[in-house]
Amino acid sequence: MYPNCIKDIIEAFKDLPGIGEKTAERLAFSLINFDKDKLTSFSDAITAVRDKIKYCTICGNITDEDKCSICNDKNRNDKIIFVVEKAKDISLFEKINVFNCRYHVLGGLISPLDGIGPEDVNIDSLIKRIDNDNVEEIILSLKPSIEGETTMQYIKKVLDGKNVRVTRIATGIPMGTDIEYIDAMTLEFALDGRKDI
């Protein structure tokens, strides 16, 4: 019923996460009202992702050069490394901008059930950085899940005996959330991490 070019763009949008048939149709039709220059930039932006995106040779962040902008930044605190699962997670910490330190992207979490072992995530390169750069603390900022816990425990173990502090961000009740909606495990972590006021 739709012209082919509309069918194609609907299919393309449907490949994106969280975009179903109806939203894909709405987005596709919105493009019809874009001016031609905007459509050209949109299309170019996608081919740029295809042709230019690389992973930083140091931290695994996405970049369009060999080293990412954070690893290239001379004004960062080298002593602390945030260890995150995905490149996107970096932006969350950059937005709150408290530590101005370095990052390391694992690119995944250890998950034996899915056949993802320690060798499949960027842990070796993390250890190398810790050894070479006199890192004082790594802050594990991973999802509190079975995979996240496994990965944190593994990293803790392989760093055992090295002179580096290994911390993890707190698990607890998110701001503004009613306790009745919180699962038992989170509640346990939150209790365990209670603070004097």
Added chain:
Amino acid sequence: MYPNCIKDIIEAFKDLPGIGEKTAERLAFSLINFDKDKLTSFSDAITAVRDKIKYCTICGNITDEDKCSICNDKNRNDKIIFVVEKAKDISLFEKINVFNCRYHVLGGLISPLDGIGPEDVNIDSLIKRIDNDNVEEIILSLKPSIEGETTMQYIKKVLDGKNVRVTRIATGIPMGTDIEYIDAMTLEFALDGRKDI
């Protein structure tokens, strides 16, 4: 902080309706995991919209040919025309597929406050079709709003004296909606359109 190609695609996604900063970021990062062929098709689909989309010379529907697939379809009932605001609205009626008739896309609604007069929407071509094709009924399927009502009243007026039935789809309570959430005007229309059971 992001590489330029990611910044560009985030901006492109943000131009789409209903896509804010956070969703745009999520969509942009999802593209990184697409394989190159998929990115090529995505980009090509957008340039195809740019280069191929035209408006059907008869009904105003979008098409990649001179006449849209519906106007080209010989098995349609010529006697009834659904009058819709946007090309996208056609798909809603095609999905329920009751009438198998023709369509006419106004491309907008009359809105004196926004400077949109009858000459800015495709009403002339509608009248021409009614005159030439012996149309028996037009079903006005427009949004029940000030602009929709104005447009419906205008069309009714210009067709006065012609041998064509002018109907409008019912305004009322949508299925599954609690009456307490319905505005007074809709309720009035629903009362007015009440039926014996």
